[in-house]
Amino acid sequence: MLMFMDIVRKRKSVRNYTDTPISDETLREILEAARLAPSAKNLQEWKFIVVRDEQTKRALVEVAKGQRFVGDAAAVIAGVATYTTYTMTNGVPACHVDLAIAMEHIALAAAEKGIGTCWIGAFYQERAKELLGVPDDCLVVALMTLGYPEEELVPEKKPRKSMEEILCWERYC
Ligand SMILES: Cc1cc2nc3c(=O)[nH]c(=O)nc-3n(C[C@H](O)[C@H](O)[C@H](O)COP(=O)(O)O)c2cc1C
Incomplete structure (x- = not known):
């Protein structure tokens, strides 16, 4: 059983996928992590569209500016905000934060598997909405490709800023 930080270290952007499909059951288990994600006021104003149809995936390649691996993925999940006008007291649109959290839950749940x-x-944005039948007043916050990687996921050193560069104690530094 992987511990949380093992999964965090294992997750990385994968752009080379095998042809192995992802079962409905596995996708549902992964999506459960999104369903349980926190959201502002617990509004849960989101939909997750799972695309596995080959033709739709090919069309998504063009929607995603020709990123070919989008078409190679076993599935693409669109994270859709269904209520986009609520801005939190802090001035930040809630739906951006909510969908980011939920989609990263998906990424981590997938990595665990x-x-x-x-x-x-x-x-x-507009082309994604049209292709997937998303209503005008919604926002496709992110797409996420999913697939079994060509190379096994293993924890590796990530090119990241050092803790000293990003960590402040008590006040902005
Ligand atoms: C909000 C967001 C949007 C991204 N969009 C793309 C994208 O369109 N195409 C792509 O290949 N990678 C995209 N990435 C992946 C980043 O390039 C990647 O997460 C980053 O380089 C760190 O690498 P890692 O995911 O392997 O740790 C995106 C990542 C985030 C968080």
């Missing part, structure tokens, strides 16, 4: 993911932010 040895399934690779990649966040996709480089896509055309």
